[in-house]
Amino acid sequence: MALAPKLFATVVAILCSVAVAGNSMPAEATGSSANFGKWWIETAQAKRSQRARNQKQDTVANQSGAEAHLARMTPSRPAARCHHFGYEFAEHLTTHFQLMYRPQGISADIAGKTGELLEEAHRVFFEQFGEAGFALNAIDTQLPWFVFNDPSQYYDFARAADGMDAASLESYYAARSNRVVLMQAGGARSWNYHGQSGTNDAFESRAMSLAGMDPDHSWKGGAGDGLLDVRRTVHEAAHQLAFNSGLQTRGVMYPLWVSEGLATNFESDTLAGIGVAGENPPRQRQLLRAYASGRLMPLEDFITLVNIRPGGPYSANDLYAQSWAFFRFLFKTRQAALREYLTTLAQLEPGPRSTYTMQQEFTDAFGSLERLEQAWNRYLMSLHRD
Secondary structure, X not given: OOOOXXXXXXXXXXHOEOOOXXXXXXXXXXXXXXXXXXXXXXXXXXXXXXXXHHHHHHHHHHOOHHHHHHHOOOOOOOOEEEEEOOEEEEEEEOOOEEEEEOOOOOOHHHHHHHHHHHHHHHHHHHHHHHHOOOOXXXXXXXXXXXXXXXXXXXXXXXXXXXXXXXXOOOEEEEOOOOEEEEEOEOOOOEEXXXXXXXXXXXHHHHOOOOOOOOHHHOEEOOOOOOEEOHHHHHHHHHHHHHHHOOOOOOOEOOOHHHHHHHHHHOOOOOOOOOOOOOOOHHHHHHHHHXXXXXXXXXXXXXXXXXXXXXXXXXXXXXXXXXXXXXXXXXXXXXXXXXXXXXXXXXXXOOEOOOHHHHHHHHHHHHOOHHHHHHHHHHHHHHHHHO
C-alpha cells in the first residue's frame, strides 16, 4: 500500500540523516557606511541572481517536450545516506522516484541522469497511455529504485531483499516490494536482459549488443562513472509505472504478453525515442527470425502463458519478441478491446487462475481467437515485408 506523502517524508527522515551546511544570514543594513556598502553590494548581487533566475525561467518557458520537462524537474537535493539490508546507499530524490545508489561506485552525476530519465519515462507513460484512453491513477509517492555497480552485492541484495536469484538478470522489478533493482551498465560481464543474453569482457563498450544498444545512444558520465543503459532503465520503469498507475494490479496473475509486452513496447535506446508501441528494431529482428524459422508460439497457448519454462521448446528471446509484437499489434489495431481487457484484469482478486478462465477473459475482450490469429498472421507478414 502506498504511503501518504506526509508519512513517506517522515519515514525517509527517520531512515536517512542528511548533513546540510547552513547559510549565514546577510548582515543587516545600518547607518554605518561600511555596513551600508556591504548591504548595497549584496543587494546588487541579489538583483543579478534574480535576473539570472528570470532568464532561466524564460528559457524553460520557450522549451518544449522532453527538454522542458527535464528543466522543470525537482532539483537535486543534498545526498542522504541510508542503510537497507546491510548496504549503505546515497539517495537522490525526484518528483516521482527515490533513487538509492551505492556511492562507492556510482557517481552523483549518473544518479542525477538516471533520475531525469525516470521522470521523462513517467511523463511519456502518462501522456501516451492517457491520450489512448487508458484510465490511470496519479502516483502520489516516490517509487523506490536501488542501483548497484558490483555484481556480488547486487546478487546478495536481490536474495536478501526480494528472495530473487538474479544471477542471470541485470535488473528486475519486484511487484511484491514494488522496487526496481538494477545493475549499472559496466558493472558485470555475464548478463541477461529480459530474454536477451550474452557474455562480453568489454562490458562498457558492448552496450547491450544483443539488445541493440548503441554506445552513442547511452548517457555517459565522467571517467569511472559508467554508462546509463536507457533501454533497460525504461523497461523496468514501464513495469513499475504500470503497477502503480492502476493499469495493472500487483498480485494479479498476468499473461507474459501483457506485462513483458507492455514493457518491451516502452523500450528505446534514446531519450527522444521513449514511447508506447513505437519502433523496436532489436525485438523486431528477433521476432522475424523466429517467424521465419517457425518458432513462434500458437496464440491459443501464447495468450495464457505466464512463465517461461527453462529448457522448453520456446526460448526467452523469442517469447519476449513475440510479446512485444503482440502487444503492439493489439494496441494499434484493437485498442478499445485492449483497454477493456486490461481494465477487467486490473479488477480481479490476486491469485492464480485456470488456463480456461484466462482464455475466456481474452475472448470476452477480443472475440474469436481464430479470426484474431488470421489478423495476427497478416500483421506478421506485413512486418516481414517491411
